Amino acid sequence: MKWFRKGSKQEDLSLYNLIQHFTKSGDFIHFHNPQSPKPYWISYYGSLVDAEIVHRDILPYLQDPNISGYEDFQSAVPIEKVEITSDLETIQKKMLAGSVLIQFSENDNKGALVRAEMNKAREVSIPEEEFSVVGPKESFVESLTTNLNLIRKRLPIPQLAIREFTVGTLSQTRVAVLFIEEIANEENINTVLQRIGDLKYHQILDSSYIAQMISDNENSPFPQLIDTERPDRVAGVLAEGSIVILVDGSPHALIGPTTLVKFFAALEDYFINWQLASALRVIRLFSVSFSILVTPVYVAVLTYHYELIPRDLMATLVSSRSLIPLPPFLEAVILELTIELLREAGARLPTKVGQTIGIVGGIVIGTASVEAGLTSNVLLIIVALAALASFTTPVYKMGNSIRLIRFPFLLLAELWGLIGIALAFAFLMGHLLRLTSFGRPYMEPIYPPRLEDLKDAFIRLPFKMQPKRPIELQSPDTIMFSGKKAQEMNDIDE
């Protein structure tokens, strides 16, 4: 990109010089065929172009004696949109995206660009982070085109709009913003388009770059956009009126605006019946609060409030802690860090070694440290459960946040016991209330209280009770579907 700049003062800015500059690159192919009826020059990046297309769809037509100029060639080649241009910027951009340049004279200032890019993409595979036993088993891949195809297949309607951007001065990453016209809120769309349009960065390696840069509050530990690898989830939220961002080279789509409770909704909740789904959701929410609070409460109670524990339970606790030399706070911090360490090691190591580490760390170290009298087995159970509970969040990034915010709670619990935990909770509450996602309140439907949206928050009510789009998304078209069930019993035995 550096060589060609708009309005640069270079004297001999011709197509010939551009090609000459390209040939310095080892993978650039530039050759002349004087034997053919109409001699031609062909140039392309060998690493970007599918050789089969060149051999099958381009070269044979160049040998055709009927071809006398660019226009003839354009109509003869069986590839759509052969462009004849003399615009150097277009030529450079297209060639770097995998087009082949055909010239009939080396000094010609124009040429025909034929698309022949190589599409090497991973096969669409089973979702690994958001696996569900029931339901579709497709997940996104790194190729934007494939991902768009997966979504379009699920929403074959002309209203599905895709706006494309190129972000990153070096990486030239394609970023697509998806929404359904007349369902997504205009204001939300403009916010997203504007924020992505304003992005200034040199390289976008993954959609999480975009997520961090366009989030409302970059200093929050909480993710403000859901990232998902499931095309079915994307199709589902598009229909509700959300906006989806896809990034080329990233198998994760970003969804916004979103709310806190949506991070605890798994897609599987919609595939099983509503009573079961609601129960699972409640368990998930319970386990999250358990995960945040349980170790701090242990520290608070054992440091300051022995009186809270009933006599029978006290006996168990005292016997497990009687030989421990460390105060509860240190004991808890050490164990929490050990678990984090195990998780981190497990995440970095190859899968097979990771399992071994899990066994060594989880079972051997755990048992040994209890036997050695370094930690109490009650705390070991608590910490292990808390770690396990934090993994019940369907969105991986939220689980990480949950594990992180436990530490400030621990610290305040050590300082002021239960009062400290309540103070930490006050902070957390204030923070969550201040957060927004694309300008929409993060705590909705809890605050602002919207009873209507509670139907799909802590519990999931049956589909027929959810005819309206969430108020949160401020969709101009509020009704999702209407109509009654075909068969409804009016009375007993009728």
Added chain:
Amino acid sequence: MKVDLKEQFLISPSLAFFLVHSMQIGVGVLGFQRYVAAMVEQDSWITVLIAGATVHVIIWMMYKMLNKEKGDLISIHESTFGKWLGGALSFLFMIYLIALGTTVLRSFIEVIQVWMFPMIKTWPIALVYLISVYYIIAGGFRTVTGVCFLGVVIPLYLVFTFLAPLEFSNYRNLLPIFDHSVKELALSVKTMTLSYLGFELLLIYYPFFKKPETSQKWFHYGNLFTMFLYLYLMLITLVYFTPDHLKRTIWATLTLWKIVRFPFVERFEYIGIASWVVVILPNICLAFWAASRTAKRLFHVKQKKALGFILLLSVIATPFLKDRQMIDRLNSLVSEFGFYFIYGYIPILFVCYYIMTKVRKKA
């Protein structure tokens, strides 16, 4: 004079319910019974009802004024008494708000010191608490309202814990009914109204409602809910404590919690007090928010700066309130001021305001 605010900062009128209720319930709930029962004993629950009813009248008066003015207390003062006298009165109100926030905070820290940590220093807790208050208020009135909402909803489970003492209660404690003179009742009503204080902040946040006139209904409901909660607590207290026992119990509500018992938790009052951190958060946030908002309207300074200054003042002031006597004196001072402000000043202002608007119209 209309006070204009951007649409995005406004809140739904139904949230008036939580704004008024969260502000009325504070540290006072932990021990209001003794003061009221001192004179009327088993008839205290009647007092609760009468006091609640008088509050409704004052709320009606405030809404009458505010609906006409379409502004807040500062603009009412200015149009009634002119710039200087009105400004001075608003300033006085601001001082009251600061004192109110500080008193609530200090009284709550006292509860912590008496019940949980006898040795704890006042200022570190005050500092941490007020940092979170600053953080919340800096999020704007919507965030403050959010805290009011959650400050009501999250601790609502505590209502059920008060059922536990019923097991040991004696319902004959309520008899005989109407056994006190009108004078005794009137004096106890005065004491009880102090527990209803906090709704006067409507005079500041009124312009923050979308279609503010429609919020009146919710405001009354909120007060009604407070009244029922006080009635509920008062009845349980009366049947559980004998009159003599109650006279010697400073924090009757906390003492009630001592009865609550779960298989995994004893001494429930610890959990109750910890939950109370969230209950009084709206009190303090709203008071300091209103104080800084008044400062902004009066002196045209940035609200952030005013807020920082006020909170700093509060942090510095709390450690100087050392013992029970001082806290009690400050408490009664602030509540006396609140009482005369609401039952003396607001009716006067109401009359003055109507006369002034009539005069203005003719002129």
